[in-house]
Amino acid sequence: MEIFVNYNQKLSIFRTPQLLADNLVNQLLKLFNQRTKQKFSIALAGGNSPKVFYQKLSSPQYNSQLDWKQIQLFWGDERCVPPDNEESNFGMANQALISNINIPQQNIHRIKGENNPEQEAERYSKELKRHLKMGNNYPCLDVIFLGLGSDGHTASLFPNSNNLEKENYCSVAVHPTTGQNRITLNLPVLLNASHIFFIVTGSEKAEIIRKIILEKNISRKYLASLINENPNVKWFIDNDAAEYLF
Numbered sequence: 068m069e070i071f072v073n074y075n076q077k078l079s080i081f082r083t084p085q086l087l088a089d090n091l092v093n094q095l096l097k098l099f100n101q102r103t104k105q106k107f108s109i110a111l112a113g114g115n116s117p118k119v120f121y122q123k124l125s126s127p128q129y130n131s132q133l134d135w136k137q138i139q140l141f142w143g144d145e146r147c148v149p150p151d152n153e154e155s156n157f158g159m160a161n162q163a164l165i166s167n168i169n170i171p172q173q174n175i176h177r178i179k180g181e182n183n184p185e186q187e188a189e190r191y192s193k194e195l196k197r198h199l200k201m202g203n204n205y206p207c208l209d210v211i212f213l214g215l216g217s218d219g220h221t222a223s224l225f226p227n228s229n230n231l232e233k234e235n236y237c238s239v240a241v242h243p244t245t246g247q248n249r250i251t252l253n254l255p256v257l258l259n260a261s262h263i264f265f266i267v268t269g270s271e272k273a274e275i276i277r278k279i280i281l282e283k284n285i286s287r288k289y290l291a292s293l294i295n296e297n298p299n300v301k302w303f304i305d306n307d308a309a310e311y312l313f
């Protein structure tokens with residue numbers, strides 16, 4: 068029974084979010100086992116879409132296949148709220164993944180949403196530089212997981228974001244509808260990752276997937292489309308999000 072259709076090298080479509088998560092865990096295990104250096108750095112995505120994947124990753128079936136002592140966890144973005152706030156991306160990952168795995172505390176590099184946003188963007192930029200190898204003058208993450216907003220945003224790079232050209236690694240963003248402050252990795256850091264995985268599920272994402280994947284709509288309006296230009300990007304989407312691709 069077909070569990071997924073590999074639309075092309077970059078896009079895999081799965082019948083359910085659970086099957087997507089299973090396959091993505093195996094992709095991560097493969098990259099981890101193929102790593103050429105001891106430490107392995109991952110930037111986690113926020114929002115709801117990655118939750119099933121995090122739960123699968125921390126399940127007994129997979130949990131022990133990763134040496135969490137060698138894994139450094141970062142985030143692509145964070146809402147400017149305390150870590151125990153229901154909006155917190157760290158809070159979601161902590162509940163779905165971190166609280167179920169044996170990862171050393173010092174390997175967890177959360178963005179401190181409770182801090183002053185500008186100061187935290189500065190602090191996190193330094194944290195990235197301290198713990199990651201540099202490439203093309205930017206910190207280089209081994210793997211970045213990203214979600215996709217229906218407006219084409221990813222991390223907290225919103226439509227017509229002015230955080231594209233900035234030289235610093237992180238900046239403060241403002242959610243266009245809620246006005247919520249966010250800290251986000253800037254585009255050059257996201258693009259500098261060795262492997263980028265978009266996790267997109269649900270019929271509410273079908274239209275933006277069509278625009279980015281079929282129309283190849285590359286513009287500042289759909290920030291995710293700028294990232295899609297990177298050859299290291301792979302899209303993991305479910306049937307619902309792929310509705311308009313056939």
Ligand code: 6PG
Pocket residue numbers: 112113114115116117143144145146156213214215216217220221222223
């Ligand atoms: C965030 C995310 C954001 C998210 C998309 C999709 O902090 O909200 O970084 O980029 O990935 O908005 O969110 P859902 O997965 O909840 O649809």
